Amino acid sequence: MHTTQDPFQKANYFFRKADYVKWHRQQSKQQILRSQVGFIETAPSRPKACQGCAHYHGVAYGTAYESRHMLICGFHPYGWGNQGTCPDWEGGF
Structure with a gap:
């Protein structure tokens, strides 16, 4: 039996994945800036x-x-x- 994946489900997955990567990159940049300024602990x-x-x-x-x-x-x-x-x-x- 051959099952096909819904193209919208696949597209939504890639959008969510890209959004997470963008969020994670931003968090990493903010952490680097906080550590450079001396703010290591976050609220x-x-x-x-x-x-x-x-x-x-x-x-x-x-x-x-x-x-x-x-x-x-x-x-x-x-x-x-x-x-x-x-x-x-x-x-x-």
Whole structure:
């Protein structure tokens, strides 16, 4: 049985791969600049209420840099907005 791969699936894979390579290259350049200036430690990007939570996702979605949206978790897509601990926090890390 011969299976054919959807051409759109293959194209999407290559776009995602190219986007990741571009992101990784930018992160490497920023790390080099930080180390040259003396800033070796980077601030964590994870919101304070989400640190150590098993539900944390933390992946940005979108194709253009200006229109990317960070998905924090399934319960609170933009992060826990209130002060204090998140009521859905579950340890896992």
